[in-house]
Amino acid sequence: MCLFTELSSVNTMCRIVALLVILRSVVPITSGELTTAQHNVATCLDAIATRYFTPGQPLVISTPKSRAKHPRDSVVPHSDDFAMVDRLLANINAKERWPVLTTKENVSVSENGTPEKQHGYVLFLWKHDEDAHILETLHVQLDKLEGYVYSFNSRGKFVVVVTDTSIQNSHDLAKDIIKKMWTREKIVNILIMICSDHNVLHKNDSSAEHLDEQTLTFDLYTWFPYEPGQCGEVNKLVLLDQCVSGGLLHNITHFPSKVPQDLIGCPIKASVSHMSPYVIMTHNNTEEDGNITYKYRGIEIEYLLILTEKMNLSLTYLPPYEDEFMYRIIQQLLDVKNGKADVALGYCPLIPFFADFGDPTIPYLYSSVKWFVPCAKPAERQLYQMFTPPVWLAVALVFILTCTTFWGSANSVSASTVMESKNFRTLSSCFHNVWALSLGVAVPQLPISSRLRMFFLLSVWYHFFMGIIFQVSFTSFIVEPGYEKQIETFKDLIESRATFARDSMTKLLSEIASYHDLEKLKGPIEDCPDQAACLKRYLTEDGVTTMGTQFQAEYMASMVGTTEKRRRLLCTTKRNIASGGLVMILTRGHPLLERFNKIIQHSFEGGLVTKHWTELTLNASLHKSANSPDGSRSDSMYVAFTTSHLRASFCVLCSGLLLSFTVFLGEMLVT
Structure with a gap:
C-alpha cells in the first residue's frame, strides 16, 4: 500500500513538471x-x-x-x-x-x-x-x-x-x-x-x-x-x-565609413541660380533626346567643379528658374528639401532661414553688402588756391616790409656819409628790386652800404627758399590737385542727394530685413531690371549710388572696362550694410557633407578659387578691351594743366595792364 502511494505521488509530480514546461512554452x-x-x-x-x-x-x-x-x-x-x-x-x-x-x-x-x-x-x-x-x-x-x-x-x-x-x-x-x-x-x-x-x-x-x-x-x-x-x-x-x-560573434567595426574616396561617377544634381559673378551660365544645349544640358562658371561654381572632380561625381544641373532672384532661391531650397536636387547654390548666405531647408556647408566665400557711392571728383583748383589766404597775406606783408626796409635803410641819416645807389632811394625802385628777387632775376645794381647789403643778402636767401617751396607746390598742384570731399558715411550720402539705382531684389531684401534707411534718402530713386544694370549705371554715370557686393562691383567694373589701376572708382561708405558667408545647401542628412567641407576647406586655404577669381576678372577686362579698344573710360592719373588754372595770374596781369594804361593816359593829359 505504501509503495503504491509513493508511485502515485511520483506520477503526479511528473505531470505537474510536464504541465509547467508546456505552460512556459506558450x-x-x-x-x-x-x-x-x-x-x-x-x-x-x-x-x-x-x-x-x-x-x-x-x-x-x-x-x-x-x-x-x-x-x-x-x-x-x-x-x-x-x-x-x-x-x-x-x-x-x-x-x-x-x-x-x-x-x-x-x-x-x-x-x-x-x-x-x-x-x-x-x-x-x-x-x-x-x-x-x-x-x-x-x-x-x-x-x-x-x-x-x-x-x-x-x-x-x-x-x-x-x-x-x-x-x-x-x-x-x-x-x-x-x-x-x-x-x-x-x-x-x-x-x-x-x-x-x-x-x-x-x-x-x-x-x-x-x-x-x-x-x-x-x-x-x-x-x-x-x-x-x-x-x-x-x-x-x-x-x-x-x-x-x-x-x-565577430570583433569588427560595426559603423565603418560609408563614403569612399572614389564615388565611381555617381550622379549628383545641382540646383543653381544665375547671378554674376557667383554663377554664370556659359552654355545650354538641347540634346537629340530633347534634354537640355547646362554649363556654368563663376566663383561658387568653381568650388562645385572642384568637389565633383575630386570625388569623381557626375554633375548635372536642374533647369534654371526664370523668376526674380528671391523666388528663384526659394525654389532651389524647395528642390533640396523635397529631394529633387542634392545641392543648391548661388548666393546663398548662411542664415537660419536657409538652414531650415537643408544642411549648409562651411562658408567658402565671405561677402558684404555695401553702399557704392559717387567717388570724389578731382578738385578744380586755381593757382591762388595753392596756399591758404593767411599764407598769401604773410607773403605780401613780407614783400611790403622788404621794400620799406630797403628804402628806409638807403635814406637813413647813417647812410648820408655813403652815397647809396639811386635804385634803392625811391619806393618804386625798391619795389622793382624786390619783385626781381621774387622772380629770381638780377637787379640793376647792388647796394653800396654794408647794412643795406646785409638786408639784401637776407632777402636773397628768403626769396630763394620761397621760390623752391613755390615750385614744389606748383608741381604738386599740376600733378595731383586733390579731390573733393568723399562721401564716407550714410549721413553724407543723404546730404549728397545722389540718385539711388534700385533693383527688385534690393527692395525685397530691405523689406524682409526691415532696413528702413532707404526711406531717409533725399535723392531720386530709379528702378533697374537687375543688380548688374544698377552697378553698370553706377560705373558709367555720375551722381548715382546703389547697393551691392564687392565681387559684383569688381566684376562689373571689369566688364565695362575699369582696369585694376582704377579700382578707386569703386567707392563705398565706411560701414557695411550686412556681412556673411556664402554656402551650399545639401539635402538634410546628406552623407557627402563632411567630404564637401574638407575639400572646401583645403581649396579655400590653397587659394584655388582666388586664382580663378583673378582669371575671371582679367578675362572680362581683356574681352572688353578686345571688343572695344577705346571703350574704357579715360581716367588718367594726371590732370592736364590748362589756362583755367592760371586764371588768377591772368587777372593780375590784366589788372596791371589796366593800371599802366590808366597811368599812361593820366600822364598824357597832364603834360
Missing part, C-alpha cells in the same frame, strides 16, 4: 524576467553602445507606444519587450557615460533650454497590434524624432532592433527599413538587428521539436550607399555580424 514570462534571446540582445546592445556611442553625448532610446503582440503559434518563449528595454537602460545608467533620452510614440516631445545635438539612437520595433506592420511603427517613431527640430541628428549612429522573432524574410524587412530611413532622413550610419531567417520559429516547422531558445541568432545588417551598382539606391545589404549567445 505563456509569456512575467514582465520582470527576460528570455535567453532577449538577454543576448540586451548584452549585444550594451556592447555596441559602449564601443560606438560617444561618452557625454545624448543617447536616445525610442520604443513603440504599447507592448508587443506575439503570435499565438510562436513556440519561442517570450517576455515583455519593455523588460528588455528596462534592462538596457539599467546597464546604460550604471555606466554613467551618456545623458539618456527616452521617447514613445504617444508621448509629445519638447526642446527646453538650449538644444544639444543627439549622437546615438536605439530604436526598438515590434508589433503593438496584430494587424500593424513594423514599418508603420518605424514611421511613427521617425515622426517623433523629427519633433526634436534642432536636436535630431540624421548623421548620428542608429541601431534599429526588431524584437519580433516570428518574422519571415528578415533580410527583405531589414532592406525596407534601411530604404525608408534613407529616403526620409538620408540616414546611412545604421545597424539593423533582426532575428535570422535560419531560426526555427513556428510550430508547423518539421524541426520545431528541436527548437532551443539559445540557438536563436540576430543578424546585424547595414549598407553602403556608394558601392558599385547602388549610388544612393538601396539595392544590397551587407551582413556585418551576428548576435548570439554570449554577445557579438
